[in-house]
Amino acid sequence: MRSIDLSTIRELELFSNMDDSKFETMMQAAFLQSFPARFEIISEGDTADFLHVVVEGCVELYAKSNGREATMSTVQPVRSFILAAVLMDAVYLMSARTLQRSKILMIPSENICGTFEVDEAFAKSIVIELSTCYRSAIKEYKDLKLRTAIERLANRLLQYHQVQGENGKIELLHGKKTLASLLGMTPENLSRAFNTLKQYGVEVDGSAIKLTDVNALKVLAKPNRLIDDNQS
Amino acid sequence: MRSIDLSTIRELELFSNMDDSKFETMMQAAFLQSFPARFEIISEGDTADFLHVVVEGCVELYAKSNGREATMSTVQPVRSFILAAVLMDAVYLMSARTLQRSKILMIPSENICGTFEVDEAFAKSIVIELSTCYRSAIKEYKDLKLRTAIERLANRLLQYHQVQGENGKIELLHGKKTLASLLGMTPENLSRAFNTLKQYGVEVDGSAIKLTDVNALKVLAKPNRLIDDNQS
DNA sequence: CGACGATTTGAATAGGATCAATGGGAGTGG
């Protein structure tokens, strides 16, 4: 692996506190792979052979049952996915595919588990990462159970707004079809929801969105830090 | 704490592999508390001072937003709850209340975190417990996103049936109101869903349910091991 | 015995899904 990549990876929260030599050893078995857009990286039901870390690009986690399919969440740099399956030596519960060209760091499961046992700092980092993912899942579940479709959309827009600098402009990172599935609705319904939000100052132009009345949108959305905050 | 209780607790997966002396130390700070039914043990937004382990009874995890409330999951012996909040020193994302008289083991957060750092076996157990809870949450989320209300009910009944011995009889562990919220529907809708399932051999008499045609129910439910299995 | 909550049933409504059709870009190949 190129050293430029290695130093980037070294700085990830997951690896930042661990022992130098342990990091070296673990990384010798790891590799960084590039994937084209819309490439299926893992498939639900497969055994977890690698921990995947999104270094560049964007990955969609989705699941199927019967004939239906739903986007569960998206993973941006720098976050891992399916850590729980690796640690339990179990099968993946979700599939993953790239939304754009992406670089994924792949670390063999046995190296993760082995290092976990010998490096205390790494063990702590693993637990933090796992807890963060867990809590994110709970938040998404709460979002779906406690809100209507329009409220979910409004809150998601406010979330994106905050992450992207709170300057009244949002750029959607993924297509509306994916966004719809992520929010638990159909593309048609998302389109109508955007129309409803016009009266709250939401102007849509392709993947560029302008918020002209954030306060009004907040009144509608009633954001809740126990659902929408990435911090707490 | 009474020794009878201690030995029961010692056998929990979470503690079974850890060092004797570490276990003793940790338990000196812990205590076992009894709660009456419908008692709110923790409230979402509070800081996580204790890890809670359900030793006896049943606990409901629920959440609120706006005026709405939803049951997120139920915790049976012997399982912990809100482990992630403890490990991250964060606030609870869910509230917890007893559904029946219950005994809860409470271990101060700092003892959990402290022991995590010095006992490797305990660290491993923590990770397994955390992963298991995480994966359960994902499964519930998939259930809600990928299935209709009737399918969710049918699969839940099959799940209870399996746990309770597969002899054609089910005893509901919690009221129908809670079950409805757990399944993401209203009590009225649950009642109607049970009526629909009559033609698939589901006979309801209060909290006692008989399944007279499990195969027909399975055809409807299309159970999926990546959603319904507690193992994988 | 009375009160309260849980459950069920009925009727009306709302919200979301489905089906169908159209317009618009992005990418492909001639």
Place this chain on the structure above:
DNA sequence: CCACTCCCATTGATCCTATTCAAATCGTCG
């Protein structure tokens, strides 16, 4: 460069599921 195709997004119409509101019944607990 242009025509063609395909997929995405939008819109309209309709259907269906689930929620809401209302009321009756049933048990349980005090």
